[in-house]
Amino acid sequence: METTLNYKRSAFAQELLESIRCGNYTAGMRILSERDLSDKFSVSRNTVREGLSELFEMKILERRGRGAFVTHEALRIIENGKEISGTPARVMVLMSFNMHESPIFRTIFESIRSGLNGRAACEVFFSDMLPGAAAENVSANDIVLIFGESFDYDAIREIHQRCRQVILINAQSNVFNTIMPDNYAAGRSVAEYLYENGHKQIGAALCDPELPSEFNDRFRGARDFLREKNLDIMVEDIADKSDTFRIMQTFMDRFLSRKATAIICFQDIQAVMLYEAARRKKVRLPDDLSVVSFDDRCYTANCVPALSTVRYPAEAIGGAALHTILTVLEGKEPDMHTQIVPALLKRESVKKLI
Template sequence: MEKPTIAHVAQVAGVSPSTVSRILNGTARVTPQKQAAVHRAIAQLGYQPNVIAQGLARGRSMSVGVLVQDISSPFFGSILHGIEKALQGSPYQPVFIDGHWRADQEDAAISVLMGRQVDALIIVGGTVSDVRLREIAAHLPLILLGRKAEGLERRTLRVNHRQGAYLAMRHLIDLGHTRIAHITGDETHPDARDRLDGYLAALEDARIPFDPRLLVHGDFHEASGQHCAEALLESGQRFSAIFVGNDQMAYGVQLALYRHGLRVPDDVSLVGFDDQPFSAYTVPPLTTVRQPTTEMGLAAGHAVLKLLEGEDFVFPDLEVRLMLRDSTARLQR
């Protein structure tokens, strides 16, 4: 069966092909009756407009570039799922690219996306300079997720990482723990710095002296969690709990503790951050701070669609939440 074309739609609707094209592009000035006739013909024939061709006719690629730092990470994967879901049903398709946590690769990735003439950009995390981001925002709809940029506050969506860390620490302190180690994420990342701030604030509010020997710097990956836990154990420092900067590192910490014959939570209580999908299925299930990652991606996707249509938007209030599982227990004195 021959695939219906604009010419077929025009014939059935009793209008010219150019009128059909303008109606599909949203540029036609015709009577409501003619518009209705065209839409009836489209439905009758099962005509599928070529969205890409329509976009090119309007000078658009109908694509949204999305830069993340690690596509393989479940954390970023959940955000990407939310962005993809937000764009479903719109004419726009996401184009995903990885920055690999390196400024030079992030710049190269942005150049690739702009070379593909994407209509908008969503940048998740990363270390691209504020100056560069402002340059991009001056020419392209831009949404930032999980990072800060001076002058782009209204286009930035972040959750309260400091509050999340504070919740995790208050939980451990309420269980009687005072010797609480902290394994940070990448220090160049604002999320890691905010979580460290929450750790320190909770200690201060509980009048527990900060011991810098219980602070170890990781990089958000499983191997660094294992390495940092090994360093803590080999240092001989006494601790009964560890607040870890993200769940991926917490998995590595669990392995290190297991290899040293320490049980979670009987010997060491453990709290992570992010609530990644695997965290409910570790042994024991991990107590962690839930970041609403899918909702974050949805909000970013909806915001970029608003920008593309020249409309204003307000980000929703997204809150972190402590997910209590079996990796924490009251301190046994």
């Protein structure tokens, strides 16, 4: 009697099937214990038991004593029902509304879409709170890639139970696969650049430096480098956070009153606001005040003076995302966390003091 592989099986069972099909587990081999499987796949013991029960019913696994072993018929059953899925592989890209015009996202998405080259379908969904309603349509053969700033982690955990893999772009997590810039290293590189140019009085244009975020990681990197040089980074507590331009004006005024020679902005839009604030106050950049920033938006090289900034490594992150997706499609375990060190572009907005 031919066994049909039911594609509604759990994502955990799907992962085990893929491991057997790829030869990671061969006929007669004992699989890991329930506890080890739970740790390996980051799922509950109950999920492991349910998945194993599915594979016992399909005669992919058999019980011997207290262990579970791959049957000699397992590979044949899998190949006969080869539509290991009955549904083709799909990459679901979920992103927040504000990403739709982002050149960074465009670069990452194009890397993924072109690199898949027909090996999996690629569909895009938007939401104001990720993963959003698209999560209701996730199936066991999906690879879910989430790109945004605000996440419902409980919903993502539910998705993780039902799909092949979840990949977070530009976000930190100890549970899910993540691909992101090394913002801490980027912060260090900015502070080192200023220090090498003789700057020791450096302000951080960040309202909430202790708030967990990519900005916080950049701040910590800069702060830690300066501490190693026995220097403190200047911070200011600004009560009224309703107007970003006024915030940048206030940062500039306060840091100049404290004899700062340089300011670190944590995204390029802050830096160009600082440029305008300086123009209005007739503060000369970089003679009176040096400026560095992050992201390297399309206009930064054409600012006056040309803005020194850290380039977001969109091409490398897109390549890493594609590599992770292809690794999963091949039935292999991807790297859990990938961090890419961004490049600092040294232009004209930093004055050499020594």
